[in-house]
Amino acid sequence: MRINFFSRVVATALFFALGTIAASAQVSRAEGKVTLKQADGTEVPVKDAVVEIYRTDISGKFPTKTDKSGMYVHAGVPFGGTYTIAVSAPGARPDFIAGVRVNQQPTNNFSLSPGDGSKLTLDQIRAAMASAPAGGARPAAGGGGGESKEDKARREEAEKKNAEITDANKKIEESNVVVNRTFKTGNDAFAAKRYDEAIASYDEGLRADPEQSVFYLNKSVVLRTRGVERYNVATKSKDTAAKDAAKADFTAAAENAEKGIKFYRDVVSKRGAGAAGNPPAGGAASQGGDQSLNYLAARSEAYRLALLTGTPVPADQAATAIQEYITAETDPAKKAKAEASLGDALFQGGKIDESIAAYQKVLASNPNNMEAMFGLGIALAADPSGAKNSEARDLLQKFADKTEPTNPRKQEALDMAKYLDDTIKNPAKPVDIPKGTIKQGAGRRKN
Structure with a gap:
């Protein structure tokens, strides 16, 4: 079920955020x-x-x-x-x-x-x-x-x-008094799922010290967690306004994660290369006593959820953020999850061939990655020549057959597969393009 999937995302977000709170800001x-x-x-x-x-x-x-x-x-x-x-x-x-x-x-x-x-x-x-x-x-x-x-x-x-x-x-x-107080009250409120209160506490802390990177980091986690819960409810109730509010949370989560990384890197830069170590490719420093990976992961996850829910975010910015995280991440499962999101970001940015390569890379190691399967089907169908329509149709039909019945993308995949099948059988006959599928990417440039 789609709801169950997002419930798992919520649980993961809670675990990650609380771990970050413990690790990211206790020592200077x-x-x-x-x-x-x-x-x-x-x-x-x-x-x-x-x-x-x-x-x-x-x-x-x-x-x-x-x-x-x-x-x-x-x-x-x-x-x-x-x-x-x-x-x-x-x-x-x-x-x-x-x-x-x-x-x-x-x-x-x-x-x-x-x-x-x-x-x-x-x-x-x-x-x-x-x-x-x-x-x-x-x-x-x-x-x-x-x-x-x-x-x-x-x-x-x-x-x-x-x-x-x-x-x-x-x-x-x-x-300092304000920073210490709001850091604790914000973390406590988040642990109790009082998201509005947590955000308000972090905002108060940022007014006292606008360069505290950990406040941006934790605020990003709270925003995306609240966004997931809002999106779940909105999807079930078909409440468009509530879904828009959830998307606003995903946008704000990405923005705050970007700010967190900026100020964190400023601090590392001030320490100097000798103090912080030489960062590897992708902008992530060593994980020894460094928290760069936490910041990169939070930013990547914010963009991943935004792309997954159709939230408008700068595609090139999202692709850069996700790629930096992929470069830094050593866990294969987490890396594969991010690589599917990279395909989404590249597709939204009109880089169709690059998105196809990203999806194919994920499916090569995990043929049942549903997000990569759907994304590859849509990206292949974006070929204006129609040469990849058969492969796209088969992938989208496979996705529809395998995914949960409540997944909103299931009907989207079925509609698109039918459209492609009709186009293949009757190439000269005009067929209406299903809403929310290939029309979104058809006008974008190829590499």
Whole structure:
């Protein structure tokens, strides 16, 4: 049954989305470089500098060290928190930056001055900040002997910059509260199938932070899940308005998935190739700690459902999205499912020969893939010469014989098979083209 098919889609969407919620946004990445100023004015990387990342909105500490190039990375910093990053190293004055939100400001570099190699505690940092004129003081010199003019100038400049950071992060902390709250309420509402409430929560989170890619990702999943349920009901009740509302959800799901990928890739790009790894073909990065595949899968599924339900979406954009996912996906079953959708996207874009090749590829490995069977029949029938009418008729008849009685495409396939059969038997006799079948693609270009 068509309804059962979509019920399976709903179950899959729920599983995927909840998995994504657990995996996509619980941790952020903190990184940067630590250098030490030399007497000649140059700076050199500091190896084994101690970097302590203190969470200050709630209790938490995440230590790490620099490598030989002075770089530090901590990939397990909890999402959405506010942090103070403190750095110490032998022969250097310790330093810190307060009010850091690493998912907004992942890279924080330190240029240390010579000192006694002392280490700051969080209490000392808080005391230094409380006594600083601008509310953003760096730690005092640890090397003894007073403060030189150069060091004083550097300290005052650092205090000024820290004050600016602290002021900016007040606003970030305010939005942080909203982001954490709406992320949780949105996920909880989705798990309870309160889709409108989930979407409203994600929208509120996006108003607080419009570049949070995971909100777009999860919103896309909610929209397509709601769309499937609406489409099921509308198909059963033959409610055109409800079906249009479902299609609007599929369109919005694709749009939000596109935005999610854009902002996610922006974050990966800011980390740099060395931090994120070299992405393979198709734009997907390695699945190690990366979430690219989740984003690609969500976008591909949104376009797949749109194409399956006749929802107008940009065909070339859909084809690109599905192809990127196919390139990244390693699961054969998921890849084959997407390849059938690629045929739909290519057909809608007028690339008939390419769509035929895509459908044939799916059927070669799975002869009973119903969507590819129907799509290939329609694509073959789009040949204006009529040379492929017999093959198209047989495929569409086979589809109609095998598919569930309630599948809306069953009658469409029967009507088209009859039309093709009549055309083959009476080529000179005018025959009305059935609605919703070949007429949709007949005027499109071939490759």
